[in-house]
Every structure is written in C-alpha cells, then in structure tokens.
Amino acid sequence: MKFRAWLALVAGILPVILLAVVLFLAFYSEQAIHFNGWGFVVRNTWNLGNLYMDPITRHGFQVQPGATYGILFLIVGTLLSTFLALLFAVPVGIGAAIFLAEAIPSHLRTWISFFVELLMAIPSVVFGLWGYVVVIPFLSRHLFPLLAATLGRLIPFFAGPTGSGYSLLTASIVLALMIVPIIAATLRDALVSQPVSLREAALGLGATRFEALWKVILPGARKTLIGATFLALGRALGETMAVLMVSGNALNYLPHNIYDPISTMAAFIVSQLDSALQDPTGMAVRSLAEIAFVLAIISVIVNGLARLLLLVWNNGQRTAAV
C-alpha cells in the first residue's frame, strides 16, 4: 500500500510539472501577451526599441521607445524546418529500419543496431558543430548550386540565389540527421518483434520476401512508426543548439527560397536572452517567455493534429477492411 502511494506520488509529479511550466509561462508572459496582442504571431518585426532612451508608457505598459514584438518569421522558420526535416527523415528512417531488421546478417545486426542507437545519444551541439564546420561549406559550394541549376528550373522555391550555406535547407538536413536514428531504432525493434508466423503465412501464400515485408510486416508496425514520428517531430520542433549554429539566424524576414537563412523559436530564445535582459522595462524577457508559450501551444496543436490524423486513418482502415 505504501509502495503504491509512493508510485502514485512519483507518477503524479509529472503532469503537475507540465502544468506548472505552462502556467508559469502564461503568468510570466501575461503582460507581454496583453501588450503584443494577436499581432505577436502575424507581425514580422522583433524590435527591443531604443535601449538607450528612457522608457515610455504605451497602452498602459512601460516599454522602450519603438519596441515592437512580432514573431511570424520564427513560426514560419520553425514549422518549415521541422516539416522538411520529417520529409527527409521518415523515408530514410524506414529504409534504415528495414535494412537493419531484414537485410544484414544476424551476427552483424546487433552491432550495427547498437551504433544506430548510439547515434541517438549524441548531444545536439555536436551535430551543430559538425554542420557548421563540414556541412555548410559543402552545401554552399557544391550541393546548392547544383540544386539551383536542376530542381531550381522546375520549382521556384529551389531557384537561386544560393546564398551563404546558412539556410533553411541546412537546418532541415541537420535536424533530419538528428531524428533519423529515433525513427530507425524504434521501427527496427517493432519490425523484429513481429510474430514470425505472420511472415511465414505471407510467404506460404506465395508472397515474395519484399511483398511479405511491405504488405504484412510493415503495416503491423504502423503504430510504432507513427509514434516514433511524433517523438522525432517533438525533438525537431524544440531543437535549439544545432539550429542556432547552422540556420543563419535570420531576423525579421521570411525565406524566399530554400537557401535563405531562417531562425526558429527555440534557437531565438537562447540567442536573444542576454539582449532581452538589457531591457530595463522587462518587456523583452516577458516577450521571450511568450515565444516559449506559443511554442508550447504549437507543439500541442501539431501533436493533436497528428493524433487526430491517426484516429481518422485507423477508422478508415477499419471500415475499408469491413
């Protein structure tokens, strides 16, 4: 009984912490929410105002003259980079999982799977540093001009100028590399743990090895795949350090093509905190907290939408089966 009470307490702490964080953000940024209004999410200007003048009172709030807070460019940067990262990572992750589960000899399987899982444990700053030193020069000198000359002729978003290498595409590629192991490792486990009888039945019915995998084994692991994609999505939305180092930290403008610099909400909070602390009125820091609040809301919405999609899809499958 005592043990059970302890467990309940420990388990209860988690939702309480989540609630406490969200409530803290809401309370702390309340003034900023009132001052910024809905314009916060549709304006494209982040301006602390003139920090070397005396604070003024505007709409009943003490702010620096000229202060305007708008984060549309951050929302767009966050969603675009996450979307592209998932677009790259999901197919690669599925391919890697299939390879790990099916194609390599069993005595190597444990070792290679171990390395994929190790990849998950690498701190994001290492990815950032590698992106900064290796990926950016390679992309800006070789891949970007090539992409602009080929894909760029068909799709305007891929057309030049190819810029500096600090870009939406670079951030997405680095993010994708960080989340591929999450998808690959989780899905591989699910594939391996599918009952052998399923495969045997499929093969017995005359399916090829590929057909058995594609039509029987993989659909069985669908829920795991979607779960892993959620995890990856969460990581990509909130990733800070790696994005800070390779995105180019664009300020106040939206990307016109895939080679333009961007910034994301999480990276922006880190890079601007010190500057915001210079604001004697405190409105800048509260507005940063509002960004965190918006990020939390967006994460909930995106996750909710994904779950809804899953629900609708599952129902559709069931009716189709009937």
Added chain:
Amino acid sequence: MSMKTGSSRRKTSVVLAATLAMGTMMVSHAALAQTRLLETGSSLLYPLFNLWVPVYGKSHPGVQITTQSTGSGTGISEAVSGIAQIGASDAYMSNAQIKMHPAILNIPLTISSQMINYNVPGLNGRHLRLSGPVLADMYSGQIRYWDAPAVRELNPGVRLPHKQIVLIHRTDGSGDTFIFSQYLSFSTPSWNNSVGYGTTISWPAVQGGIGAEGNPGMVNACKGTPYSIAYIGISFKQAIGKAGLGEAMLKNRAGRFVLPAPKTIGAAVRAMAAHTPADERISLVFAPGAESYPIINYEYAIVNANQDGKTAGAVKEFFSWALSHGNSPYFMKQVGFVPLPPAIVKLSEAQIAKIH
C-alpha cells in the same frame, strides 16, 4: 542486525568524511592563497584579456582570473547579477540601466576600434572606400549589389562585381553592434530615425542577411560567404588577414577616408577625450578631425562598486595594473588597441577608488 549495519555504516561514513576532509584541506590550501575572479563579456576585449591574464598571474599568484568571450550583453548582465566580478563591454550602460543599478560602474580600461570587412573575391587586397550613409543603405536593403552607383561613386576605377551583398550582423547582444549602429546613426539621419543604435537593434529585413555569434563567428561567416560584409573588432585583425578578407577605408566626419591605425585612432581620441564625463559613459564614434577614424570606443569593465572585502582588493589591484602595465605598447600592439590618455586614466582611477 540493524545495530551491526548501523555501526558499519557509521564506519564507512567516518572513513568517507575523513577522505573528504583531506580532499577539502588540500583544496582549501590552494583556495586560501587564491582569490578567484571571473571576467566575461566582449569578444573584442577577449584577446586582450587572454594576453593580460597569464602575465598578471605570474606577478600576482594570489589571484586567479578566468576569462570568457560571451558578448558585451552577457558581460553587462552577469556583472549586474553578480555571476561575474568583471563584465567586459564595448558599450556603456544606458541611463535607464544605471538608474536601475546605481552601484554599477562603467570603467574604461583601454581604447578599441572597429573594422568594416568584406569578402569580394578579387578586391580583398584593396581597401574599398565606404561611408556611413552607404553602409546604412546596404544594411537597410536600399543598396543590394556591390556595383550599385553609390558604391561605384566612392570607388572610381574599381571594377565592382554585379553580385548581391550578403549582410552579416551579430546575433548576441554586442558592443560591436552598438558602435557600428552609432556610426550609422550619427552619419545618417534616416537610419537614426528608423533603426537607431544599441547593443541589439532590429535589423531591417534584407533577404539573405545572416546573424553570427561573437567576433569569431563574424570572421568565419564572412570568410565562408563570398560577397558578404561584416563589422569586426580591431583585435581580430590578424584573423582577418589569415582569412584573406578586405578591410574598408571609412569616411570620417571631415569627409576623408581613413583606415584604423594608431595614428587615426589617436586623432579621434584627442578630439573626444576632453568631453568625457566623470562616469565616463560617452560615445567616441564619428569624431571630428581630418585624421580621425570614425568607429572607436572605450572598452569598459562593468563592475559592481560593492564587492566582498577580498574580492574588492583583488579587482582594484587588477584594474590599476591594467591601466598602467596593461596599456603598455607590448600589449596594445598585439591587439591593435590604443592606450587611454592620462586624463582618462585619472577618471578611471577615481572610479576604481569607489570599489569597496
């Protein structure tokens, strides 16, 4: 049974405590002898602190100074919060900040300047001529190409390429942003009215513009990005040379084009030093005088006047050393800084005397 485990546990804890005590004794022996100071902030001042600290440490073994390059914004905020004993900043604090934190002193330790650097393949060997208004037009997106008429007009006879300018600015709160935006504000009324100056400013939205962290980040971004332009502290001149970047001649208030050098920086100092108030918070940017280089500044130590007894002594002693030995040509030459004139040294000493 429980007695037994209890006593054995006690034994273990006694042994543990003894080991710990021995460990702390050894540590405290070293700690007794040493006062620790943390310096953090300006990446422009960082190379100088890196030269100062080993030399100072040799003659003052009782003090251990740790230096960090984190940007002037962090320097100010960590000196205010008390995390760092010495905050380094290229920018002085605003009136509103001083009102909030009246015990914080802004003490100049030396004089620095800023270069405008660019990476225009084929032209990095020559000093392109640029002016405040042209730079303001670039950074506000009105001049988008290197061969724009306004740039050509300043550089007759130079074959400028028809390539888009990539603007690089600092992401972190930065004294370099402060003095660069002051140059633009003081020389260009439209910039002053729309953007103004500060350690962080709202950069006009120009497609392709990059944000970089610290002076090292600026050098790296400029080096890796053809047709880019950046503002970089003079203490990174060697790094600029290694990276093969160009250095612009800037138009001063008298209308002449000058490079940052001891002579041109000295001329600007002579024009401005006499106006320095007792709290030493003043901009030296865009000084009058035919020879004056337009972007120079005091390098500030941001210090809380109220320190612990031992720390106060150590901080004061270090500052006195920095103002005398630290301003010697041996150090100044290596980072391209200029020593404080005697009148300013006196003002700084008067402020140092307030630390207790």
